Amino acid sequence: MTKNKIQVAILMSVYNGDKFLEAQIRSISEQRVSENIQIKLYIRNDGSDDKSLSVIQTLQKEFQNLITVINEPKGNVGVKKSFFSLLTSPLIVADYYFLSDQDDIWDEYKLNDFLKAFSELPSDKPIGVYSDLWIADKDANSTGKKMSQIAHWKDDLVDFKFLTFDYRVTGCAFAINNTARLQFIKLVSKEMIESVNMHDSLLALLIAATGRLYQLNKPTVYYRQHGGNVIGAVKKRETIVQKINKAIAVPGQLIHDNVCIGNAISDDTLINSEVMPIISLYKDYYNASNFISRMHSTSKIYPLMHHRRRWLHFILMTFIHTTEFTTQPWIGNK
Known part of the structure; x- marks a missing residue:
């Protein structure tokens, strides 16, 4: 790690996201943070068959100091195993790890708000910080509604007991410290990740059991809703x-x-x-x-x-x- 600098690793798994990828990466590059923060964006292309790889390669030339492409494992392994490989990669070492979707837009002060929260929490315990989200349309314009409103969030303490029967934490608005990441590597196997609901909900549950979760009561992400969401905030029609x-x-x-x-x-x-x-x-x-x-x-x-x-x-x-x-x-x- 660079001496005296706080290292931030942003982990992004990409699958057929060519329509939205550039806007998201630019919102990450425009984060307002102090000079002692070093940001690295690690992208794994999960076997996309659209123009995602071309978009990544073009942006990597523009943001050489920001973007690193992770090529292992090769091919399409699915979102859970893709993020698992990023979280456990020995090539990625940082003080804090942020999960990122390919199709959202980050508020310019998102990293600053999260890092301020982390600075007030113990670093020797597994810590996770998550925030509210703006629900956005397909063009990333806010609908004026927050995730906390449509999902009926209450102000109750979100502890382990609460999370055992609730999927509160959304990955694209979630970050962890290095202690939590090392514990994840130690305790979670690839077979477990394949079997659980999602990587982010398991990570939140693990931290709630062994450390502490902290909620930012403000939206820091424009959570874009479109036809290709793996998991979205707007309910789809079902039979x-x-x-x-x-x-x-x-x-x-x-x-x-x-x-x-x-x-x-x-x-x-x-x-x-x-x-x-x-x-x-x-x-x-x-x-x-x-x-x-x-x-x-x-x-x-x-x-x-x-x-x-x-x-x-x-x-x-x-x-x-x-x-x-x-x-x-x-x-x-x-």
Whole structure:
């Protein structure tokens, strides 16, 4: 690392993003930070078959000191494994790591706001900082609505207990310190990443269990909504069958991810004593072999649910073993 400079690594996975990529990279290059901050943007092209690679190569010539292309692994591996490779790459070393989508626009003070928050938090603990987002149209113009509004965020403390049944943290508005990154490398395997909901939600859950999450109560990203979003803020039209399948799979995936975290961590990595008892509730459900055991386990999990339709999840989890309907059922050792 450059002496006396704070190193910031921005990690971006690109797949067929040629329409939006240049605007996002320019918004990163225009970040207003002090001279003691050194920014590096690491881009991995995930096997795009549009003009994304050409856009990256052209911008790399313009921003030689900013952009580094990561070529491993080669080909299309999907968004989760692509970000996993960036987070674990030995070629990337920094004090802080920011996740970036290919199609958003960053507020010019985003890095400054995040780094100020990090400076007030301990660096020897796994720390994650995330912010609110502006919901933007396909041209990256704000709709005037924030993620916190459309997702009905409450001002409750977003701790481990909260996140075990909620996907609050959005990757494109999320950053971690190096302590959190080193712990991620140590505890999370490629097989685990393939099986969980998303890399960012697992990373947030891991930090909540072993360190601290901090929320910036302001939007720092224009979260562009268009037809190609992997995960978007605006709900897409779904058939009745798709809605039913989703309603079953979501609690199952949440439970699956909690069990994965429980298998990865140990008592000496925990920040508080309530984590393992909560994990045990999810493990009991995962291992439930009949209706009675599912009902007992679901009854204990119910108080951890905090959204408006928790009664629906309670019914589905009781009558259906929802973890059997996750898209990636690998769980490691039970």
